[in-house]
Amino acid sequence: MKSPAFEYIRAESVAGAMSAYAAAGDDVVYLAGGHSVVPSLALRLQAPALMIDLSEIAALSGISFQDGWLRIGAMTRHVQAINDPLIAAQAPLFAAAAPFVAHPAIRNRGTLGGSLAHADPASEFPAAAVAMRVELEIASPKGTRRVPADEFFLDIYETAIEPGEILLAIHVPSPVAGQVIGFDEIVRRQGDYAMVGAAVQAVAKDGVLEDISIALFSVGNRPTRAVAAQAALMGRVIDDASIADAKAALGDDLDPPDDLQFPATMRLHLARVLLGRILANLEAVA
Numbered sequence: 001m002k003s004p005a006f007e008y009i010r011a012e013s014v015a016g017a018m019s020a021y022a023a024a025g026d027d028v029v030y031l032a033g034g035h036s037v038v039p040s041l042a043l044r045l046q047a048p049a050l051m052i053d054l055s056e057i058a059a060l061s062g063i064s065f066q067d068g069w070l071r072i073g074a075m076t077r078h079v080q081a082i083n084d085p086l087i088a089a090q091a092p093l094f095a096a097a098a099p100f101v102a103h104p105a106i107r108n109r110g111t112l113g114g115s116l117a118h119a120d121p122a123s124e125f126p127a128a129a130v131a132m133r134v135e136l137e138i139a140s141p142k143g144t145r146r147v148p149a150d151e152f153f154l155d156i157y158e159t160a161i162e163p164g165e166i167l168l169a170i171h172v173p174s175p176v177a178g179q180v181i182g183f184d185e186i187v188r189r190q191g192d193y194a195m196v197g198a199a200v201q202a203v204a205k206d207g208v209l210e211d212i213s214i215a216l217f218s219v220g221n222r223p224t225r226a227v228a229a230q231a232a233l234m235g236r237v238i239d240d241a242s243i244a245d246a247k248a249a250l251g252d253d254l255d256p257p258d259d260l261q262f263p264a265t266m267r268l269h270l271a272r273v274l275l276g277r278i279l280a281n282l283e284a285v286a
């Protein structure tokens with residue numbers, strides 16, 4: 001199916017994009033890599049009168065340090081998360097997540113900002129963003145603000161970005177010495193959306209966990225922080241007993257829906273299997 005007709009403009013600045021959006025009313029869509037928005041037009045899930053292309057706006061590009069945080073421009077492509085040494089060193093969960101996202105053709109065009117703004121609950125980058133405790137820099141006509149990842153993802157395909165606002169960048173706090181990460185998903189075929197997935201970041205001293213941050217995806221309406229599983233692990237060594245307690249605690253964190261793929265009980269079971277697998281791998285390095 002072809003998309004309905006729409007006007008197209010390529011914005012040169014954030015202010016220009018936002019004023020074009022305001023002038024056109026709410027019947028507008030921003031374009032980044034296009035790998036979610038273009039299929040949605042072709043499927044006639046939306047039919048905007050105007051598409052505003054953000055890809056040439058310099059303020060949305062670049063990877064640099066700012067006030068001790070890594071600033072990743074929203075237009076950074078998925079493939080850069082695999083290849084960029086700064087992302088590998090400073091935002092390792094994005095680097096670990098990227099190879100799981102679709103296929104090279106999609107990763108060459110898809111952007112980190114687009115993935116976070118789209119907020120598909122089955123996507124890898126949003127969970128990595130929650131686990132790394134990133135902050136999202138959002139521009140509105142009134143100015144810019146930073147929103148912690150835990151408050152950014154509101155519901156399925158819904159974020160703290162208001163209509164007309166633009167996600168400028170992702171700010172990643174610097175990793176602490178000794179920090180380790182784990183990322184994995186259970187999937188029917190490589191490149192498919194995950195049946196369940198998890199991103200984990202941890203800091204241990206003398207083997208005892210001083211910090212642990214766990215986010216799961218494909219388990220509900222948004223990336224889900226596993227608060228109870230984190231509490232079950234804090235201050236303990238990662239071993240069979242603490243892993244078993246964390247897996248049990250996931251029952252308090254997750255309330256997955258029954259869906260056409262499989263029942264909620266199976267999704268919870270898979271989440272427990274996956275978390276146990278990731279933690280067992282962390283045990284070797286923590």
Ligand SMILES: Cc1cc2nc3c(=O)[nH]c(=O)nc-3n(C[C@H](O)[C@H](O)[C@H](O)COP(=O)(O)OP(=O)(O)OC[C@H]3O[C@@H](n4cnc5c(N)ncnc54)[C@H](O)[C@@H]3O)c2cc1C
Nearest residue numbers: 030032033034035036037102110111114115117123124167
């Ligand atoms: C066949 C296929 C398989 C895929 N498999 C996966 C997968 O396994 N895992 C996965 O995570 N994703 C997958 N994707 C989605 C892909 O990663 C998308 O590229 C990504 O979700 C959206 O990024 P984008 O840059 O293409 O955004 P676009 O499609 O351009 O935009 C997506 C949405 O975000 C908005 N938006 C984009 N940038 C901004 C911004 N800076 N500010 C405000 N709003 C913005 C747009 O208006 C739109 O609503 C797949 C896509 C396809 C086509």
